[in-house]
Amino acid sequence: MKLLLIQSPSVEDHTKERVYPIGIVILATIAKNLRHEVAVVDMNWEDDGYAAVKNALAGDDFDLVGISLRNIDPLANKNVSLVPPFLTVVSMVRALSPRSKLIVGGTAFSLFAKELMTLSKADFGLIGEGEIAFPKFLSAFPDLISDLPGLCYYENGRLRINHPRPMFDLKEYVSPDYSILPPDRYADINQYVPAIGVETRRGCPLKCAYCSYPMLQGTKIRCRPVKDIVDEIEVLFRDYGIRLFHLNDPVVNMPSEHLDAICREVLRRDLDIQWTGFFRENFLNEKNVKLYVKSGCNCFSLSPDGLSEKARVTLGKDLTEEELLRAARLLADTGVCSLYHFMVNVPGENEATVAESRRMIDTIYRIHEKSRSLGYVVLNHIRLLPETESTRTAVREGVIEAERSLLYPFYYNPQPYEDLRYELEIQNQKNNIFMWYGLREGETP
Numbered sequence: 001m002k003l004l005l006i007q008s009p010s011v012e013d014h015t016k017e018r019v020y021p022i023g024i025v026i027l028a029t030i031a032k033n034l035r036h037e038v039a040v041v042d043m044n045w046e047d048d049g050y051a052a053v054k055n056a057l058a059g060d061d062f063d064l065v066g067i068s069l070r071n072i073d074p075l076a077n078k079n080v081s082l083v084p085p086f087l088t089v090v091s092m093v094r095a096l097s098p099r100s101k102l103i104v105g106g107t108a109f110s111l112f113a114k115e116l117m118t119l120s121k122a123d124f125g126l127i128g129e130g131e132i133a134f135p136k137f138l139s140a141f142p143d144l145i146s147d148l149p150g151l152c153y154y155e156n157g158r159l160r161i162n163h164p165r166p167m168f169d170l171k172e173y174v175s176p177d178y179s180i181l182p183p184d185r186y187a188d189i190n191q192y193v194p195a196i197g198v199e200t201r202r203g204c205p206l207k208c209a210y211c212s213y214p215m216l217q218g219t220k221i222r223c224r225p226v227k228d229i230v231d232e233i234e235v236l237f238r239d240y241g242i243r244l245f246h247l248n249d250p251v252v253n254m255p256s257e258h259l260d261a262i263c264r265e266v267l268r269r270d271l272d273i274q275w276t277g278f279f280r281e282n283f284l285n286e287k288n289v290k291l292y293v294k295s296g297c298n299c300f301s302l303s304p305d306g307l308s309e310k311a312r313v314t315l316g317k318d319l320t321e322e323e324l325l326r327a328a329r330l331l332a333d334t335g336v337c338s339l340y341h342f343m344v345n346v347p348g349e350n351e352a353t354v355a356e357s358r359r360m361i362d363t364i365y366r367i368h369e370k371s372r373s374l375g376y377v378v379l380n381h382i383r384l385l386p387e388t389e390s391t392r393t394a395v396r397e398g399v400i401e402a403e404r405s406l407l408y409p410f411y412y413n414p415q416p417y418e419d420l421r422y423e424l425e426i427q428n429q430k431n432n433i434f435m436w437y438g439l440r441e442g443e444t445p
Contacts (some may be wrong), residue, residue: 001063001141003031004100005055006093007042009049009085010071012078017193018044022248023106023130023174024068030135030176040181043089045189052091055150057096058385064141065093065250068106069116074411075383076437081408082108083119090120101142105130109132110164110216111386115407117152125152128164128204128216131174167218170202171225175232184240193343194246194276196236200262204250204278207316208305209389210343210382213250223258230265237271244298245275252277253284255291255401260288263295274298281327282320289330292445299375303341307357307424316389325363332368339375340364343382344421345413347393354420357425365431372435377428 005028007021018201021042033039041056043049052079057065057425069086073114093102109116110331113127126133128150136148144153149165186195201223204213236242276299292300304324306312312319331338344357361377368374384391395402399414413421434440 001036001138002061003028003036003038003039003064003066003138004060005031005040005061005066005068005195006053006056006089007040007044007068007070008089008106009043009082011044012074012080016074016168016257017190018186018195019193019246019439020183020196021068021070021181023070023245024066024199025176025178025181026174027066027130027134029174030131031138032177032180033174034135034138036138037197042181043085049085049090050088053092054096056384057093060097062097062100064103064138065097066101066103066105067093067122069104069108070106072108072111072407073383075380077411079409083407084114086116087119090122090133100110103137107216111212112407113152113161114159115405116160118420120203123153125161126150127152127161129168131169131172165223165398167203167220169326170222173199173224173228175228178235178240182240183236185240187242187244189241194244196242196244197246197248198229198232198236199248200224200252201249201258204254206251206254207389208312208320209316210385210389211250211391212385217250221255223255226258226261230264230269230271233273234264234269234271237273243273245273247275247277249277253279253288256283256288260291263291266295272296276301278303279327282323284327284330286330289334293334297336297369298357299337299339301339301341302327304329305341305343305359307342309356310348310353311343311357314346314348315343325367328364328367330374332371334373337375338368339378341378341380344379344424345381345417347390347412348396349417349420354417357420357424361424361428361431365435369435374432374435376432379424379428381413381421382420384410384412400433 005024007024011018024040028038028040041052046052067089071082073081102122103124104120104122109244110127113125117125133150148326149162183196188286201221202217203221204221274296278301281302281304304319305315305317309321364377382390384394386406394400394412
C-alpha cells in the first residue's frame with residue numbers, strides 16, 4: 001500500500017519556532033515496518049507547505065493519506081486558529097488525490113474529534129495514542145474494523161467515534177526511523193526552542209485545572225526504559241549531529257529518579273549534548289539540579305502558573321510559595337537560564353491576589369538578579385479546553401455557555417481584571433531590562 005503522511009501547520013507561519021514531527025514519523029516507521037511504501041511531508045519545515053503537499057501528491061496514486069493536527073492553535077494569548085490550514089490541506093488532498101482514502105489524527109484532533117470529523121468529512125480519524133490502533137487499521141485496510149478502539153468513521157451518514165484503548169506500556173514504544181525524515185535539517189532552524197524532541201515518558205497524575213494532558217495521556221506515569229531513551233539520543237547525536245534536545249514530557253522530573261538515571265547514562269556515554277524540559281519545582285534539590293546541569297541541561301522551564309497562593313490553589317498546582325522560591329534560588333545559583341510561566345486573571349482574582357502577583361514577579365527577578373539567569377517570566381491567560389476544571393468553572397461563572405464549542409481560541413479573561421496581563425507585563429519587562437542592564441529605580445535604560 002502507498003501511504004502519505006502530512007504534518008499540517010503547527011505554527012502561524014514558517015518564520016516561527018518549529019519542531020520535528022515525532023508523532024507522524026513514529027507512525028511512518030510503523031507503516032514501513034509493515035512493508036508499506038510511506039512518504040512524509042512536514043508543512044512546517046517547508047518554505048511553502050502547500051506547494052510541498054501538491055508536489056507530493058502530483059503523479060503519485062496514494063491508497064491512504066494521513067493528516068496530523070498537533071496543535072489546535074498557537075496559545076500565548078493569540079486568537080489564531082490552526083484549523084483553517086488543516087482544513088485547507090484536507091481540501092487539497094480531496095482535489096488532487098480523489099481516489100485516496102483520508103485519515104486524520106494528532107493531539108489536537110483527539111481533543112476535538114467530533115468537530116473536526118464533521119468539518120473535514122475525512123473517511124477516518126484516530127483519537128488517542130496511535131501506536132496500537134494504527135497498525136491494526138493498516139493491516140485491515142481497505143476493510144473497516146468497526147470496533148477498533150479510537151477509530152472515527154461514518155456509518156450510513158452517521159459519525160461513529162470509538163473510545164480509545166487503555167494507554168499502552170511504553171516498553172513497546174517504537175523509536176522513530178529517522179531515515180524517513182532526516183532530523184539534521186531541523187538542527188538550526190529555531191532561535192529559542194529546541195527543534196528535536198525526545199519522549200521519556202507519558203501520563204500525568206497532577207490535576208492542573210486548565211490542562212488536557214491527563215485526558216490525552218492518562219493519569220498514570222508510563223516511563224520508557226532508560227537505555228532506549230539514551231540510545232535514541234545517541235543516534236541523533238552521533239548520526240545526525242543533533243546536540244540540543246527538548247525532553248517532551250508533561251513534567252520531565254516526575255518521577256525524578258527516572259530523569260536522574262537518564263542523566264547518569266548520558267554522562268556515562270560521554271554525550272556532549274544540551275537539553276531542556278519542563279520541571280516540577282518541589283522535586284528539585286541541590287543534588288539533582290547539579291546532575292541536570294552536568295548532563296547538559298541549559299534551560300529550566302517552570303510552570304508554577306499561579307502568581308499568588310490563591311491562584312495556585314485554584315489552578316490545582318499543589319505548590320506553595322516557599323517551594324517555588326526555594327526552587328528559584330536553587331536554579332539561580334547554577335547560572336543556567338530559567339523560564340517561569342504564569343496564568344493571569346485566574347478565577348477568584350482580587351486586589352489582594354493582584355498585589356501578591358506583583359510581589360512575586362519582583363521577587364523572582366531579585367533572586368536571579370546577581371546571576372542574570374532569568375530568561376523571562378511568561379504571562380498568559382487560560383486557554384479554555386474541553387473537559388477541564390477551568391472550563392467547568394467558566395461555565396459556572398457564566399463566562400461561557402455550557403454548549404459552546406472551544407474549537408477556536410477562547411481565553412478566560414473576565415472583568416474587572418481583563419487588562420491585568422498588560423499591567424503586569426509592563427512591570428515584567430521593566431524588571432527584565434533593568435536586570436540585564438544593571439539599572440535601579442530612578443535610572444532609565
